[in-house]
Amino acid sequence: MTTINIQQMMADSGVAFGTSGARGLVSQMSGEVCAAYTLAFIQALNLSRPGQRIALGMDLRPSSPEIAQACVAGIRQAGCQVDFCGALPTPALALYALAEGIPAIMVTGSHIPFDRNGIKFYRADGEISKADEAAMTSATVTVEAAVAELPAVNPAALSQYCQRYTSLFAKDLLAGWRVGVYEHSSAARDVLKEVLAELGAEVIGLERTETFVPIDTEAVGEADRQRGRDWAAQYRLDALISTDGDGDRPLIGDESGEWLRGDIVGLLCAKFLGADTVVTPVSCNTAIEASGWFKHVIRTRIGSPYVIAGMEQVTEGGVAGFEANGGFLAGNGLSVNGKRLAALPTRDSLLPALALLAMARGQGVKLSGLLQGLPQRFTASDRIQEFPVANSRALLERLQADASAYRGLWGDTLGTPVASDTTDGLRLTFASGDIVHLRPSGNAPELRCYAEADDMPRAQKLVADTLQRIAG
Template identity: 80%
Template sequence: MTTINIQQMMADSGVAFGTSGARGLVSQMSGEVCAAYTLAFLQGLGSACSGQRIALGIDLRPSSPAIARACAAAIREAGCVVDYCGVLPTPALALHSLALGIPAIMVTGSHIPFDRNGIKFYTAQGEISKADEAAIAGATVEVGELAGDLPAVNPVALDQFRLRYTELFSADLLKGWRVGVYEHSSAARDVLKQILSDLGAEVLGLERTDTFVPIDTEAVGEEDRQRGRTWAAQHKLDAIISTDGDGDRPLIGDETGDWLRGDVVGLLCSHFLGADTVVTPVSCNTAIEASGWFKQVIRTRIGSPYVIAGMEQASGGVAGFEANGGFLAGNNLVVNGHPLAALPTRDSILPALALLAMARQQGCKMSELLNGLPQRFTASDRLQNFAVADSRALLERLQASEDAYRSLWGDALGAVVKRDTTDGLRLTFANGEIAHLRPSGNAPELRCYAEADSVERAQVLVNETLAKIAQG
């Protein structure tokens, strides 16, 4: 047995909690580190955990099976039973956990680069909170021999996830539509294709690969933008659907192959589901308030734990979503007159189906769903390999001096009329444009969000801001 203090292990290994789970370089995520995190999580569940089933799932990263084996060994060491669900989307594992009232562990790095991975934890009530993360970080555990392999896959979780949506929507919802699925290395690729096919679509699989592709739905690269346009024209598609690596963030393309922004997807999905209250991070489009569709809009820090905390305080029909498009279904939402069971964790399938259903019901093209929305447009991107310490130093300089603002943006945007430090630094300028900078919580990256009256202008503002920062 080896005694491990989690706080010290985090400092030594570099594997620490970010905006969503514990993450780090694969080279740092040893079996001992992964087992220690698992034991600390189970220890926090108390004596009731002993003998209980613990659901365990993975994404398609090549490092995920080895990490899962270490987690499984720790589950058995804690006197629990491994309910191994194999490769599946994170929301499918979360739904399985909630349905059975059992804890769950998902091995995934989501969208972060290939050389990294992570572990995400769920209690029987849903995603762990920031307080739960603090308790794990403060634990001390005993790690023994990490023996044994993964058990056979239990298919129930994936089957239940598929039925959640095929039973909500009519079997002919997408009859006559050609829908492309950008498969890449998404853990959701097979179940997504099956759901769309079950709902009547002609489904075309696109760009399936066994090599992991780190799709970031908040920062879609030019290569993927061009891919979407080429596929739409070549195959005469009505829509293109994809997700990030673990299937909890959607990437939705219209009939021209243009990818829709995640916050606009969330806005439309919330309206489709009849939400009264929307909970969303400060980085999302102000069209949410300007639409007038919701009785209340609650703004939070970036990260699903903060959105979930806001949802728990809300009433009526409650929806949550992030700028990456991940949608969290709260209480009292409805699809076609049928109640939708709450799933307060990021999901990519629901928003995709909601937008497809809206277009079919309105008899319009996917691109036309945006008609009538307030003319506010967002863009985002990031500087990779930008140390978190450098990001924080930059934000401190920008907050300390007006001259620092001018050195980055000049006088073209006018004076700063509002400063929001809810998460990073979000500045509203006199000309109505918004620039928002924050360190990523998952990787050494500096993220930039911008909002303007046209998508082109928002993208220019992002590009110019990041270019100036990169130049020093």
């Protein structure tokens, strides 16, 4: 039996809250640490009562079952019941918990490398807030046991998630289309194949592996870009679909195998669903406003808790949220062909994928045709890995405070900044219309760079040149 102050544990272990749950190195995520986080969640939300069920799920990382066992130990110690949903996409667990009116815990590190992992927490009404995080981090708990056997899997969550979409779209929606599914180690790989097949597609599974692959939908590597092109040509695909590790961020390729940017995916999905208001982070493409499709656009800090907080402020009309990674959050008032779409205010990958496929079929075009007519603004992003957060913050402070530091990094290559936005990191707009945005990752020791320009090669060059100059 060990008494643990969560704030001190975070400092000692390095397992701390980022933009999306508690994350850290697997070597630091001991059973005691994970059980303590579980108990802090239950204590902070006052969940310890007889008969209280807590849904539990996990992704396919090799470390996830052991972490889930520690969560089981914490749940049972608190006198609650474990509703174990097995390995499944994060949005499937969230949807099930919402429908059942119960809290949930998801063991996942999303897209970060396999030597790291994390835990996400959900109230009965959706993701925990930053206030909930603060209550958890100020808690003190006593851990009696740090491991317990995993219960039998309840398949209801996966079944409900599939039913949400197969009942929403026409059964012959994708008849005649060949859709490739880049399976890798995604927790959504089987769900994707099942739903696409039920909607009439000929599904081709690609590159399934039991070794974890950290797909980052905001920073797709050149190897995966080339894979997409090769697969599209080899299998004569109409579309290519994949996700990150826990299935809450989509990766959607067109008929040429070119991956679409996540913020453009979100823009198109919000249009398809009839959103009046869009809530999206400051890092997303300004084509959202320039399109003129939405009555209101609300910009937030990066991270789903901030997007959700913005969505909760909207009281009229249909509201949608999305991030630059493509994760789509369905608020109230949205519909598909007159059918009401139940709200799911957590990142989802399946909805935007199906929405874009349905949009293309409805317009009689290929996926690339959906981009025609959009404002010509292009975004690119990448990151420097193993770049300490303290170094990122120090760099941004210098760039904001000292013009000579700015010139020392970029010289005169970008012209003069005409606007500076510090909503999240440092986002500079230049007289040319180019935008460069730097920020520390909230999930890992990485410095992220986003850029926007009037053409894609320019946006990609802005990112590459900036990161090269910073890395030296």
